[in-house]
Amino acid sequence: MGPSKPTKSPRRPPSDWDRLFELGVMAVGLSTLVLVWALVAKMALDALPSMERFGPGFLTGVVWDPTKEVFGALPFIFGTLLTSGIAFIIGVPLSIGIAIYLSELAPPWVRGPLSFVVELLAAVPSVIYGLWAMYALRPVIANDIEPFFKSVLGWTPLFQGNAVGLDKFTAGIILAIMIIPTIASVSKEAMRAVPDTQREAALSLGATSYETTRIAVLSYARSGIFGACILGLGRALGETMAVTMTIGNANRISWSLLDPGQTMASLIANNWGEAQGIQLSALIEVGLVLFFVALLVNLFARLMVGRVLKAVPSTGVGL
Amino acid sequence: MNTFEVRKLKNELASAAALACVILALIPLMYILFEVVKTGAPAISWQFLTSRTVGTGGPGEGIGNAILGTLLLLFYASLIGIPVGLLTGIYVSEYGNNRIGYTIRFFNDVLANFPSIVIGLLAYALVVDLMRLGFSLIAGSFALAIIMIPIVSNTTEEALRMVPNSLREGALALGVPRWRATLKVVLSNGRNGVATGTLLAIARIAGETAPLILTAFYSSYWSASLTEPIASLPVTIFRNYNSPSKVLLEQAWGAALVLIMIVLSINISVRLLLRNRTSNGKREVMKTWKARLSRKA
Numbered sequence: 189m190g191p192s193k194p195t196k197s198p199r200r201p202p203s204d205w206d207r208l209f210e211l212g213v214m215a216v217g218l219s220t221l222v223l224v225w226a227l228v229a230k231m232a233l234d235a236l237p238s239m240e241r242f243g244p245g246f247l248t249g250v251v252w253d254p255t256k257e258v259f260g261a262l263p264f265i266f267g268t269l270l271t272s273g274i275a276f277i278i279g280v281p282l283s284i285g286i287a288i289y290l291s292e293l294a295p296p297w298v299r300g301p302l303s304f305v306v307e308l309l310a311a312v313p314s315v316i317y318g319l320w321a322m323y324a325l326r327p328v329i330a331n332d333i334e335p336f337f338k339s340v341l342g343w344t345p346l347f348q349g350n351a352v353g354l355d356k357f358t359a360g361i362i363l364a365i366m367i368i369p370t371i372a373s374v375s376k377e378a379m380r381a382v383p384d385t386q387r388e389a390a391l392s393l394g395a396t397s398y399e400t401t402r403i404a405v406l407s408y409a410r411s412g413i414f415g416a417c418i419l420g421l422g423r424a425l426g427e428t429m430a431v432t433m434t435i436g437n438a439n440r441i442s443w444s445l446l447d448p449g450q451t452m453a454s455l456i457a458n459n460w461g462e463a464q465g466i467q468l469s470a471l472i473e474v475g476l477v478l479f480f481v482a483l484l485v486n487l488f489a490r491l492m493v494g495r496v497l498k499a500v501p502s503t504g505v506g507l
Numbered sequence: 508m509n510t511f512e513v514r515k516l517k518n519e520l521a522s523a524a525a526l527a528c529v530i531l532a533l534i535p536l537m538y539i540l541f542e543v544v545k546t547g548a549p550a551i552s553w554q555f556l557t558s559r560t561v562g563t564g565g566p567g568e569g570i571g572n573a574i575l576g577t578l579l580l581l582f583y584a585s586l587i588g589i590p591v592g593l594l595t596g597i598y599v600s601e602y603g604n605n606r607i608g609y610t611i612r613f614f615n616d617v618l619a620n621f622p623s624i625v626i627g628l629l630a631y632a633l634v635v636d637l638m639r640l641g642f643s644l645i646a647g648s649f650a651l652a653i654i655m656i657p658i659v660s661n662t663t664e665e666a667l668r669m670v671p672n673s674l675r676e677g678a679l680a681l682g683v684p685r686w687r688a689t690l691k692v693v694l695s696n697g698r699n700g701v702a703t704g705t706l707l708a709i710a711r712i713a714g715e716t717a718p719l720i721l722t723a724f725y726s727s728y729w730s731a732s733l734t735e736p737i738a739s740l741p742v743t744i745f746r747n748y749n750s751p752s753k754v755l756l757e758q759a760w761g762a763a764l765v766l767i768m769i770v771l772s773i774n775i776s777v778r779l780l781l782r783n784r785t786s787n788g789k790r791e792v793m794k795t796w797k798a799r800l801s802r803k804a
Contacts, residue, residue, distance in 0.1 A: 426622020
């Protein structure tokens with residue numbers, strides 16, 4: 189015989205209801221996960237006609253011609269990587285500077301409000317960024333910034349052609365502005381998570397605040413900052429509206445930043461309404477590629493950031 | 508110049524550079540607000556806010572149907588997104604110290620940063636394609652709900668984790684079943700955090716455009732039907748931003764002003780409400796409970 193059973197209470201034992209509640213909320217929690225993966229499978233099914241017809245050559249094909257029904261995704265993969273690359277190069281140093289200021293240098297009373305204002309940049313809808321870029325930013329870029337780069341770097345393949353302002357350069361700049369709040373706020377959290385003893389040790393050795401930041405804070409928080417940058421990259425890769433409105437929409441590969449281009453996301457947004465049959469299938473396949481790229485980038489960023497940010501002190505951890 | 512002076516100079520240069528980064532990032536924000544208010548404000552009138560878009564650029568057009576559409580989309584998306592997000596957050600915080608809990612939390616973290624256009628594709632696959640409902644209000648709401656769920660669930664989880672364990676233990680010690688303790692004690696103490704997260708999620712989806720182009724599409728008529736395409740403020744901006752017609756362009760800017768007012772007012776009011784609560788939220792919870800208990804005694 190096993191250990192004696194506890195005496196049964198006369199009423200219905202509450203543990204049944206508890207079990208039911210727990211299973212219920214678990215089912216709801218899992219439903220999103222299951223649904224999303226089921227829908228990804230459905231997307232793959234929709235993309236099947238295009239996959240069968242073009243095979244792996246879809247990813248390396250350079251022609252996108254709906255009238256001849258030839259579809260290749262390389263120009264858009266190229267456009268996505270190039271614009272995100274520009275955004276990364278401009279956005280990362282700025283964001284890290286902001287994070288350093290907010291975490292290390294700002295007086296305590298401006299820290300909160302200023303962080304909030306930087307985060308408001310993330311609250312502005314993408315389509316409004318696009319509208320603003322089109323009418324306020326574009327003239328400045330076309331008349332001043334692009335001619336400047338052309339005169340300095342005109343000998344490189346990156347700055348060939350005319351400065352119009354509706355091109356990969358403008359799209360990259362607007363993306364840079366849009367990824368700043370993501371990178372800055374996550375990096376700031378990573379820096380705030382550095383123990384004060386690290387700073388004190390550096391300061392006690394006579395380091396200036398710049399040196400303290402470099403030696404004690406940046407080196408300690410580097411994996412979190414790196415993860416923040418990758419998160420920002422993930423945001424840039426999938427950003428749609430602002431890019432669609434500024435990139436100029438040309439389905440071809442060109443290294444010049446002054447030429448119009450197209451990203452995977454902007455291609456889908458531009459062609460969705462009228463696409464049918466094999467073209468719709470090809471668009472969905474592009475979407476599938478974007479899904480897996482975003483998934484990989486986000487998983488990688490999570491691994492880098494997760495360790496730092498999940499160490500938030502908490503008392504309640506459930507029972 | 509000796510080494511010390513060089514180091515001091517470096518320090519000052521670096522501090523100035525960091526401050527310059529902050530100022531550089533704030534310029535676009537101020538510039539956007541300025542531009543949207545300056546260009547959008549002349550368009551706003553009672554008629555503009557209450558008449559529908561005809562799309563020909565004639566007199567008497569407005570963005571009323573887009574405002575209604577955005578409100579309906581937000582309503583139906585919240586109807587799906589808030590309960591699901593809330594229950595997910597409860598599970599992860601209260602029962603989630605196991606493999607399933609970690610999986611759900613990790614997945615929601617990833618989903619929260621996912622490109623919204625991909626989520627639009629998922630909603631298209633289900634509602635427009637599989638359920639054969641076509642471009643519709645319900646498809647748009649579903650896409651927005653999926654975007655909402657991880658935001659609501661993550662903030663719910665954080666809010667519930669702020670509730671001290673002693674309250675849970677107290678409730679259980681009084682013989683309250685765990686599910687009731689979770690709903691009555693834990694959730695009611697974390698409700699401020701939950702409300703904040705919900706409001707921020709609504710602000711976030713109000714400006715989403717890409718998923719709506721793929722699912723709700725656009726209609727220039729008054730419509731509240733779940734299975735018909737519907738207009739929304741962001742899609743109105745996208746359709747008209749490049750228009751050669753001055754009236755239609757004005758509609759885009761007017762819609763941008765209304766949209767940015769909705770989004771920013773939610774963000775700022777949440778911030779003002781939260782200012783004192785985040786830092787000493789835990790202490791507040793303890794204080795109110797102590798007060799309540801002593802009043803009863």
